[in-house]
Amino acid sequence: MEAPPDNDVLWARSLHFTHRDGSPGLTGISLGVREGEILAVSGPRGSGKTTLLRCLSGLVPVRSGEVWFNSAPVHTLGPMARERLRRDRFGWIDPEPVLVPELNVWENAALPLMLRGAGRRRSKAAALEWLERLDIGDKARSRPRALRHAERQRVAIARALAPGPTVLFADEPTAPLHRADRTHVLRTLTSAARSHGITVVLATHDPDTAALADRTVALLDGRRVHTVQLPDTPDTEGRAACSLSV
Amino acid sequence: MLALRLTRAARPAVQLRRLLVAAAAAGTGFLLLSCLGYALKHPQAAGSAALRLSWCAGPLAATVYLALAVARTDPATRPRTGMSAVGLGPARLMAVSALTTALSCTLGSMLALLVFLHLRGDLSGLPFDGAAADFLAAGLPLPAPAVLTLLAVLPATATTTVAVALRPKDPRPLRREPRRFGxxxxxxxxxxxxxxxxxxxxxxxxxxxxxxxxxxxxxxxxxxxxxxxxxxxxxxxxxxxxxxxxxxxxxxxxxxxxxxxxxxxSPAPDAAPAGTRPGTAPAGLPWGIALVTAGLAVQAYAGRPVPVPAPAVLLGWLLTGTGLVLAAPGLTHLCGRLLQTSRPGALRLLSGRVLMTEAARIGRPLGVVCAVASTGYALTALDDGSSRTFGPLSALAALVVAGCTVATLLTVAVEARQCRADTTAALLRLGATATLLRGAAALRAVALLVLFGPLTVAVAALSALPQAG
Structure with missing residues (x-):
């Protein structure tokens, strides 16, 4: 194994993870995320992208293996310390924009800052600035239910970016969107991250999305692979040769 | 069969809620049966027996309310992803929840019948055998059709109410447009x-x-x-x-x-009752205040030292209680609005806004609890003056009503928590501490208590004032 370079902000060594029901999640993944880069974690559905992101961000404890953030171990931290780390250093974007439906848009975006103990005025200013930058500043006072799906996703991105996280984990942020909205959301996300030097770990199964990233790590069945080449399915499968006695 | 299977494999908290329904049904059934006993014992006093029977409407309504709240909260009857594909759609789930309700209510009724027979002395071999034999018309043959009718009232009412309340609704709104001419x-x-x-x-x-x-x-x-x-x-x-x-x-x-x-x-079975837009206040507040003041005025006019509750006093109590129930969602909304005014931080923002949104859901049972509490307070304040004391049946009725309303309030709180489960999970992913969420919940409870406790006491004191003085 190569030694991690000094500018790696986050790295993992031989991560193993098993889900609670015993199904295998990750089997021996090692990777490093350099500072300020956009790293795409690609792979088909069920290949362990979300699990890897959850392990890296400390949402779930790993079974064996190591996760290091800024030369400090994450895998040995307790739940409270991991929660504090997540709140102070990490951002997270869900595939579904889960906003708090009772708060309006700018309050949603300012919520992480308020949770960190920042003042209301500062939080509001930062949230409004990010909403403006993501083209939803005119809807800052409306409720999430009055927004369309792509707009809600942009609010979720603003919420993740507003506290200025060191690492931003985006778990298929564009999966339920149409292609036009998808391009818009991705472009705003990547340009914002590049202009502010935020490291992004982006899980995606879409090669077009992965092309926006600096580097791509391909996963298959919980392992890191260098090429995803699945054998072609034969044409006759399921049609002519349908037989139960095989 | 499916309903039985789903009923058996539930978590203890769910079973506890169903047992609460069964217990409330048992209490109500016993009250109904003891009315029958009174009528058997005094065949000449038909009017008095009918009056006793009509007093059973309170516990009956409270039990049905509790059964409805429990059926709304029941996770077995919640639409799950993919279940529609195997034929467990909204209509089938409605049938399952109605059947579950019928099951627990029938269990309670059977229990009531057993206790009734035991206290009459028909079933022997246990302690307290025939303890209330004279009270429950022992020695007289029990008419089976009457018993069955009385015991079937509660399961039938509860099942019908649950089925009607949880019937699958069209998620699309009914579009109301002014009629135009072509x-x-x-x-x-x-x-x-x-x-x-x-x-x-x-x-x-x-x-x-x-x-x-x-x-x-x-x-x-x-x-x-x-x-x-x-x-x-x-x-x-x-x-x-x-x-x-x-x-x-x-x-x-x-x-x-x-x-x-x-x-x-997903939206069909657990739609909030009388849902309004979260930004707007529930509309019942002025009507509620008007009804409360009208009820208090009626009681003040009827305020003579009377030995029995006169119809005017009863009407006053009814008006006051209805007003409290109508006004409570608006007051809850107001409470949330007050919580989140003037530059709130995360704690006050979360607790206040959630209270504003859940006002329609939480407020109604809270108003019922307030009405029951103020009526009970006024009754005890009145009862000190006169010599009439509570019998065991009145105590049982009061216990059923109070227990049912409080249990309904708690069940609705559980339902609200279930509905906000994914938001809570997102907040936790965001880094909100569990302490903060618990603090927000505690702040909500304290705010509601601060607003509604003095209100209940004030209404009760005002309604007891004319009769006492």
Whole structure:
């Protein structure tokens, strides 16, 4: 194994993870995320992208293996310390924009800052600035239910970016969107991250999305692979040769 | 069978709630049966027996209310993803929850019958055998049809109420439009533009009604706009849904839903009662205040030192209680609004806004609890003066009513928590501490207590004042 370079902000060594029901999640993944880069974690559905992101961000404890953030171990931290780390250093974007439906848009975006103990005025200013930058500043006072799906996703991105996280984990942020909205959301996300030097770990199964990233790590069945080449399915499968006695 | 299987494999908390329903049903059934015993013992006093029977309406209503709240909270009858595909759609789930309710209510009724027979002395071999034999008309033969009818009242009412309340509703709103007349006065939608003669050509003479015309054209021209209307432009439609799950059903107009089942069947059974837009206050507050003051005024006019509750006093209590129930959602909303005023931080913002959104759901049972508590307070204040004391049956009735209302309030709180489960999970992913969420919940409870406790005491003291003095 190569030694991690000094500018790696986050790295993992031989991560193993098993889900609670015993199904295998990750089997021996090692990777490093350099500072300020956009790293795409690609792979088909069920290949362990979300699990890897959850392990890296400390949402779930790993079974064996190591996760290091800024030369400090994450895998040995307790739940409270991991929660504090997540709140102070990490951002997270869900595939579904889960906003708090009772708060309006700018309050949603300012919520992480308020949770960190920042003042209301500062939080509001930062949230409004990010909403403006993501083209939803005119809807800052409306409720999430009055927004369309792509707009809600942009609010979720603003919420993740507003506290200025060191690492931003985006778990298929564009999966339920149409292609036009998808391009818009991705472009705003990547340009914002590049202009502010935020490291992004982006899980995606879409090669077009992965092309926006600096580097791509391909996963298959919980392992890191260098090429995803699945054998072609034969044409006759399921049609002519349908037989139960095989 | 499916209902039985789902009933058996539930968590202890769910079973506890169902047992609460069974216990309440047992209490109500015993009250009904003891009315029958009184009527058997005193065949000449038919009016008095009918009055006793009518007093059973209170415990009956409270039990049905509790059964409805428990059925709403029941996770076994919640629409799950993918269950619609195997034939467990909303209608079937309604049937399952009605059957579960019937099961627990029938269990309670059977229990009531057993206790009744035991206390009469018909079943021997246990302690307290025939302890209330004289009271419950022992020695007289028990008419089986009467017993069955009385015992069937509660399960039938509760099952019907649950089935009606949880029936599958169309998630699309009923669009109310003012009735328009089409061309030449024919009835029908004027969605197409007037295209006849000079009036329709080139948009002539349409200057005064541009808004209406453009709206009509937009509706007729693009089905996409029509499909997106419930999602984007129709907030009252979204208000009836679960706030936590609002992200799921609203998606259908704007983007492809990953699986069509969740969008179709998620909002149906747990729609908030009398849902309003979260930003707007529930509308019942003025009516509630008016009814409360009217009830207090009626009691003040009826305020003579009377030995028995006169009909006017009863009417006053009824008016006051209805007013409290009507006013409580508005007061809850007001409470939340007060919590989040003047530069709130995360704690006050979360607790206040959640209270404002859940006002319709939480407020109604809270008002019922307030009404019951104030009535009980006034009754005890009145009872000190006169010599009449509570019998065991009155105590049982009071216990059933109070227990049912408090249990309903707690069950509704559980339901609200279930509906906000995914929002809570998102907040935790965001880094909110569990302490903060618990603090927000405690702050909500304290705020409600601070507002509603003195209110209850004040209403009770005011309604007891004329009779006492």
């Amino acid at each position: 061309r030449f006065g024919a009835t029908g939608g004027a969605s197409a533009r007037e295209s006849f003669g000079a009036y329709g050509r080139f948009g002539a003479r349409s200057g005064g009604r541009t808004g209406r015309n453009t709206a009509a054209v937009g509706q007729a021209g693009s089905p996409a706009a029509e499909g997106a209307l419930p999602a984007a432009g129709d907030p009252p439609a979204a208000g009836g849904r679960v706030p936590g799950a609002a992200a799921v059903p609203e998606r259908d107009g704007t983007s492809p839903a990953p699986d069509g089942t969740t969008a179709a069947d």
